[in-house]
Amino acid sequence: MQHNGADRPGRRATDHGAKAVTMSAPTLPVGRQRLSSDLPVVAKAHGSRIYDEDGREFIDGSSGTICVNIGHGSTDVLAAMREQAELVTFAHRSQFTSRSVLALTEKILSIGGPGYREVVYTNSGSEATETALRLALFHHALAGSPERSIVLTQQPSYHGMTAGALSVSGHPPRREHLDALVSTGVSTVPVTSDDPAADPLPATSAWEEAFGRIGPERIAAVLVEPVSGAAGGAAVLRDDVLRRLRELTSASGALLVMDEVMTGFGRTGDWFGYQRSGVTPDLVVTGKGLSGGYTPIGAVLVGASVLPGRSASDLALGHTMSGNPLSAAVALAVLRVTEQQRLPERAERIGAELRRRLEEEVTGKVGFLDQPRGRGLLLGLPVRQAAGAHARAPLAATICRAAREFGLVVYPAGVNHWTQALLVAPSLTIEDAELAELVRRLARTVTAVDTQLARTRGRRW
Numbered sequence: 001m002q003h004n005g006a007d008r009p010g011r012r013a014t015d016h017g018a019k020a021v022t023m024s025a026p027t028l029p030v031g032r033q034r035l036s037s038d039l040p041v042v043a044k045a046h047g048s049r050i051y052d053e054d055g056r057e058f059i060d061g062s063s064g065t066i067c068v069n070i071g072h073g074s075t076d077v078l079a080a081m082r083e084q085a086e087l088v089t090f091a092h093r094s095q096f097t098s099r100s101v102l103a104l105t106e107k108i109l110s111i112g113g114p115g116y117r118e119v120v121y122t123n124s125g126s127e128a129t130e131t132a133l134r135l136a137l138f139h140h141a142l143a144g145s146p147e148r149s150i151v152l153t154q155q156p157s158y159h160g161m162t163a164g165a166l167s168v169s170g171h172p173p174r175r176e177h178l179d180a181l182v183s184t185g186v187s188t189v190p191v192t193s194d195d196p197a198a199d200p201l202p203a204t205s206a207w208e209e210a211f212g213r214i215g216p217e218r219i220a221a222v223l224v225e226p227v228s229g230a231a232g233g234a235a236v237l238r239d240d241v242l243r244r245l246r247e248l249t250s251a252s253g254a255l256l257v258m259d260e261v262m263t264g265f266g267r268t269g270d271w272f273g274y275q276r277s278g279v280t281p282d283l284v285v286t287g288k289g290l291s292g293g294y295t296p297i298g299a300v301l302v303g304a305s306v307l308p309g310r311s312a313s314d315l316a317l318g319h320t321m322s323g324n325p326l327s328a329a330v331a332l333a334v335l336r337v338t339e340q341q342r343l344p345e346r347a348e349r350i351g352a353e354l355r356r357r358l359e360e361e362v363t364g365k366v367g368f369l370d371q372p373r374g375r376g377l378l379l380g381l382p383v384r385q386a387a388g389a390h391a392r393a394p395l396a397a398t399i400c401r402a403a404r405e406f407g408l409v410v411y412p413a414g415v416n417h418w419t420q421a422l423l424v425a426p427s428l429t430i431e432d433a434e435l436a437e438l439v440r441r442l443a444r445t446v447t448a449v450d451t452q453l454a455r456t457r458g459r460r461w
């Protein structure tokens with residue numbers, strides 16, 4: 001893929017190996033996103049490399065927050081952005097449609113397949129989750145069953161920060177102090193396994209039990225991620241569980257909603273993470289990779305039977321900027337790059353290579369990391385830490401902060417000590433040499449953290 005300028009070293013020579021690792025506790029727990037107050041000031045980015053204003057260079061080992069699917073600075077996307085900006089950037093969707101929105105809709109529907117009829121646009125993944133929930137409630141109201149209002153979701157899960165999306169998220173740290181905002185019309189299915197670290201997602205029996213306990217006729221929708229990212233540390237929803245959820249929802253009249261915000265558009269090795277299971281969800285929620293971080297946009301694919309005889313455009317949905325021509329043109333260019341470079345296939349191939357290298361060069365080297373889990377280029381390295389120590393200072397956040405000192409960006413995930421993981425999820429376009437360098441920098445990071453832990457063990461960890 002072409003980028004806007006070749007990779008260039010920063011203004012100053014970079015010595016990522018030399019710094020001491022600071023082991024002080026992060027200022028806030030991992031669930032609150034902030035790792036430290038001394039963030040570098042970003043200056044520019046090309047491909048999988050980011051540069052700060054001090055001239056330090058970083059490998060983007062997590063595509064930001066698993067968002068920059070096609071790398072930074074794609075000349076194809078920048079050209080499309082400029083071309084559209086010179087024509088028109090904004091026209092409200094109630095007054096005009098645009099060529100870029102029409103073309104993007106056609107492209108998204110062709111990726112989703114014949115099960116989908118419409119696309120509703122938003123500005124983020126959170127808003128897309130909200131939109132899908134609204135569509136599910138509209139669906140039941142139009143079908144004469146407004147009493148169906150319970151959304152069944154799982155613990156752990158993450159579906160967004162807005163109030164409705166947070167209500168359906170099994171992510172306690174991000175809900176703290178927000179009880180007044182989050183809805184009670186949600187039921188969360190917990191993990192029932194004896195060894196949650198081995199299988200951090202609820203089993204089929206737990207979902208069946210929840211359907212029986214709540215009453216299938218009261219359930220409006222089941223909402224799941226194919227790979228639980230921010231909350232589950234790349235725990236994979238098993239295909240047999242997903243197929244059973246499709247059976248349970250179809251039999252009871254509830255809708256199956258798939259959150260593909262993190263997994264969508266090639267990240268897991270398929271265009272969408274659910275596609276391998278053979279199920280067709282009623283609603284598919286997207287964001288992040290749809291524009292690869294080039295502009296804010298989210299979208300919901302609406303299944304053919306969600307609004308029989310009606311269109312989502314008749315309903316009160318959306319925000320001022322939703323479906324603006326500029327974001328649509330950018331997303332279309334990102335999807336074209338994804339298609340032309342066969343990036344879903346590449347994610348599968350490079351993901352297998354990355355997993356092998358992580359096993360060989362990273363996870364076996366230290367006692368606090370388990371073998372990678374995940375799918376395609378969405379991998380999580382489970383971090384082992386005692387519950388009490390995790391509550392005081394999550395080790396994953398400390399490792400991510402240490403990684404910055406070695407010129408690497410990785411992302412901390414998980415809601416408790418057994419879901420805690422480092423997400424390693426570079427762009428689908430990452431080059432072979434960069435992948436090798438990513439793994440080298442991560443190996444140096446975890447070795448330095450291990451040495452520091454050995455010094456402080458017994459006191460803080």
Ligand SMILES: Cc1ncc(COP(=O)(O)O)c(C=O)c1O
Nearest residue numbers: 124125126158159160261262287
């Ligand atoms: C699975 C999932 N759903 C929804 C969201 C929310 O998306 P956004 O941050 O764009 O609002 C995220 C963000 O991390 C996510 O990972």
